[in-house]
Each structure stands twice: as C-alpha cells, then as structure tokens.
Amino acid sequence: MTIDRLKTHLGSVLLASLLLSLLQPTPLPAQAGTDEEEQNPSAKAVWKVERTRGEEVLEFEVTIFQIPAPGGNRWVWRATASNGTYPGGFPIGSMLIRGSGKPRPELFDPLSPAVMEMLLSVHGAGSEGAGLGWADGTPVGLRRQISVERTEAVDDDGQLILTGLLAGGQIQIRGGARALRLSAFKETLYLSGGGSLKRAEWAATLLRGDEENATSEERTLRVERLEAGLIEEEESQQVEEAYEFLAPVVRVLRKGMSLAAVEMAEKMFEKGQKDHKKGPLAEVVDEVAYLLKSSKKIASQPLDPDVRAKKMMGKPAPDFSLEGLDGKMVNLSDFKGKTMMVAFWGYS
Amino acid sequence: MAINADNDGRTRIREFVQENQLQQRMLIRGDGVGFQQYHLKRLPTVYFIDRKGNVVGREAGYQSYEQLEKSLQKALK
Numbered sequence: 402m403t404i405d406r407l408k409t410h411l412g413s414v415l416l417a418s419l420l421l422s423l424l425q426p427t428p429l430p431a432q433a434g435t436d437e438e439e440q441n442p443s444a445k446a447v448w449k450v451e452r453t454r455g456e457e458v459l460e461f462e463v464t465i466f467q468i469p470a471p472g473g474n475r476w477v478w479r480a481t482a483s484n485g486t487y488p489g490g491f492p493i494g495s496m497l498i499r500g501s502g503k504p505r506p507e508l509f510d511p512l513s514p515a516v517m518e519m520l521l522s523v524h525g526a527g528s529e530g531a532g533l534g535w536a537d538g539t540p541v542g543l544r545r546q547i548s549v550e551r552t553e554a555v556d557d558d559g560q561l562i563l564t565g566l567l568a569g570g571q572i573q574i575r576g577g578a579r580a581l582r583l584s585a586f587k588e589t590l591y592l593s594g595g596g597s598l599k600r601a602e603w604a605a606t607l608l609r610g611d612e613e614n615a616t617s618e619e620r621t622l623r624v625e626r627l628e629a630g631l632i633e634e635e636e637s638q639q640v641e642e643a644y645e646f647l648a649p650v651v652r653v654l655r656k657g658m659s660l661a662a663v664e665m666a667e668k669m670f671e672k673g674q675k676d677h678k679k680g681p682l683a684e685v686v687d688e689v690a691y692l693l694k695s696s697k698k699i700a701s702q703p704l705d706p707d708v709r710a711k712k713m714m715g716k717p718a719p720d721f722s723l724e725g726l727d728g729k730m731v732n733l734s735d736f737k738g739k740t741m742m743v744a745f746w747g748y749s
Numbered sequence: 750m751a752i753n754a755d756n757d758g759r760t761r762i763r764e765f766v767q768e769n770q771l772q773q774r775m776l777i778r779g780d781g782v783g784f785q786q787y788h789l790k791r792l793p794t795v796y797f798i799d800r801k802g803n804v805v806g807r808e809a810g811y812q813s814y815e816q817l818e819k820s821l822q823k824a825l826k
Binding site: 716 | 750763775805
C-alpha cells in the first residue's frame, strides 16, 4: 500500500471503523448480502503502557473490550499496574464511543488519568487527519494542542512510521511564578500496512521556573499493542453482562464511603456474583469483592475522628516511621520506656 | 517530639523552629500518620504516651503551657 493510499485511508474513514481498525490487526472484509446497518463487531485488544515523569515510572497492561452499545460501541477496559495497583484506583472502567467526537468518560469519574491518556492518545492518533497537529499534549500530560512538523517513512516490512517534531521552537505553557515551558516534543507512530496503530511513543521536555534557574523534566508515554482481534459473540456477551453487573457496584463504591452506600453495593453484588465468576472479567469480580470488603471495614469506623481517637486510649500507640528535619528516619518505637509528648502541628 | 502534619516545606518548618526556639525533635510529612493512624481532627493536637507505650491522653486545639504540663504530669503517673 502506498503512503498516499494510506493517507486517504486515514483521512476518510469514519470514527467507528477507525476505532475498529485500532483494535483489529486487519480491516474487516465487507459483509455481502446484508442491507441492515452494519453493527460493529466485538473485539479485544491488549496494550502495554509505560509512562515516565521525571523519576516516576508507571507500567501497566490495559485490556480493552469493544462491545456493541446503543449509538455506537462501549469500551470496557481493565488495567493492572506492574506494582499490583490499579491505575486510577479501580479495577474496571468504561467509556461510550459515539458516532463522532472524542471518547467521553461516562461512568467512572474521574477516570484513571494514565489509562485515559493512553486511550485518548491512541484515539487521537487515528482520528486526526493529515497535516500539522496530530500531536495532542494528552500523552505527556499537557492539556493543549501542540503543533508538529511531520515526516513519514515506510520501513522494509511495509510499516508506516510517522514522526512529529515540535514546530516553531519552545512553547510557553504557563507564565508567572510557576512558569512552565515545553522545549522539546516528539511523537512517533507506527502503523501497520492496514493503517492500524501498533505502537506509539511520545516524549517531551518541560522546563520549570524562570529562564535562569529552570529545572527540566522528561516525560514519556509508550504504548504497544500486544494483541488484538475479534472475539466470539459469547465472550462479548459475557463481557457485557459482567460489566453491567459490576458498573453500578463500582459506581456506588466510588461515590460515597458511607456504610449505607457500601452495604447497598454489597447487596447488589451478592445477588449476582456467582453468575460472573467465570468468563473474561472473572478476575475483576474477585477484585471488586475484595474492594467491597475493605471499604466496609473503613466505612464501619465512626466518621468523627474524635470518636475514633477515644478508642485509642489505654491501648498501645500505633508505631510509625517518619523523616526528621535533619533527614534521619525516626520511629516512635525508638523511644520505648520514655514518656512521650507527640505534638502534631501545622504552620498556618 | 513534634510532627508537622500539614506538609509544610522544610524552609517554613525551619523558620518556625527558629522563631519559637523549639528544642524537640521535628519530624516532617506526618499527614498520613496523623490523620489515618492518629485520627486528627484539628491542628495542633498533642498525644501523651506513657512509658509502656500506651496512649494515655489527647489534647486537641491550642493549649497553654500550664495545661500541657498538667496533662504531662498525668501521663507520668
């Protein structure tokens, strides 16, 4: 496929089929003999995501299921970070993809920033047309459009590589006392012969502070598609049902930590959890069960800290380890055998 | 000991220590310990811990020197 044809392909297809092409390795063959409006098939994709911001590194794998939904598709994603946590604090998330526009985070608010960045980046990479401004600051945590000068190349395997470099030198992101400038930006997108995104990288250098003593920070986001393909209707149905079962429970957990709310979620959960112990989201069901249990423990405590503190009287003081002003670590247990006066204070 | 539970910067804490000529050991970044383990409601809050390591008193809000001494005497018993 020539570059020109690829460009036409990228610029002209509708959003829905674009999303599809991101999820699938090859374009769908046209279905012959059906007059009905073509329904998007169910698909699954697994992406590896690596984000760095200065010293901070976050790695996770996100599995995205695309299932049919009224007016478009729904993406149900689940992500697990390499350190065992969920980016965003909850094991499952979703967004509705309508006919046009950017994905709209619908159910879980706020969505995990990292997963969101990854999804929006991939989405943006496919939906913007040719020319300047494919790049969007989202992947490196800047909520603004960044104009780039783009070059394209095709490698020996027929893979299209699009490179965008910051156009027009430094950009002032923010002025004033906490000045922030973008001094370098590069995006690299790797697309297969069929036009679907396989890998992408964004890198930015940010300068903080005034010109004389600015500190610089490197930020990167790398995403790589590990697998993608259509899924059987049965699996799609299982995802849909498990999602519909889990969503209200997680929503309650997110909204409030009152004991009444947690107990309500628990009731909803107990009713149907057996039906979803198998299938593609079985692990998430287990994780939500654990989340419910620990939320209940926290919610069962009295809300008023004064009341909670009364329960501490006469009991061993909880040990802790904190850094001293001199940089040395101090434990409460270092002072065993002494009467202690521990004063918590704030400057204001 | 004194624990800063408001995430003030080191410079501000040093200023505070100098201004008030504090002698105690000063620990920083104690918001997690303070609010989760020690159930703080307002600052300052002083806890008294006896020789055995048990919590024996808690005074929330500003205390005069005399009040603090009284509570400390109780803890020393």
